[in-house]
Amino acid sequence: MTASVVYEGQLRCKATHNQSGTVVETDAPTDNRGRGERFSPTDMVCVALGTCAITTMGIKAQDMDIDLAGATIDIQKHMVSDPRRIGKIDVILRFPKTLNLSEKDQTILERIGNNCPVFKSLSPDTEVSIVYEW
Secondary structure: OOEEEEEEEOOEEEEEEOOOOOEEEEEOOHHHOOOOOOOOHHHHHHHHHHHHHHHHHHHHHHHOOOOOOOOEEEEEEEEEOOOOEEEEEEEEEEOOHHHOOOHHHHHHHHHHHHOOHHHHHOOOOOEEEEEEEO
16 A cells, blocks of 8 residues: 545545655545645646656656756646546646757657556546647
8 A cells, every 4th residue: 555545524635655654635626615725636636647757757768868857747637527527637748948859759758658657547538638848
């Protein structure tokens, strides 16, 4: 097990990473009876997608002697109803202009990002758009 979760009531949870003790709290969104004061569980899925893509790219980049430090990610979640779920996730990964990577290296890294474990774990009903800005 990697985490222990406590439901604190009022649509809030506290998750503790067992190895490090790091705590993440979630809150239901305002459009679903929550306060919206923290990431919602569906927000966390989208954040997991973005961080998984850049992390797996970072692993390959290390093997290629490329430093992706300074890359940023913007994520937009689109909910749908009946049933309520994540319908679409838009991810934009922006890399420092100083990287100056060849098209070949960009393609290698993009393939890694597009095949990260979180992406491969999402439902086929969830549309995902990942844009890479080099």
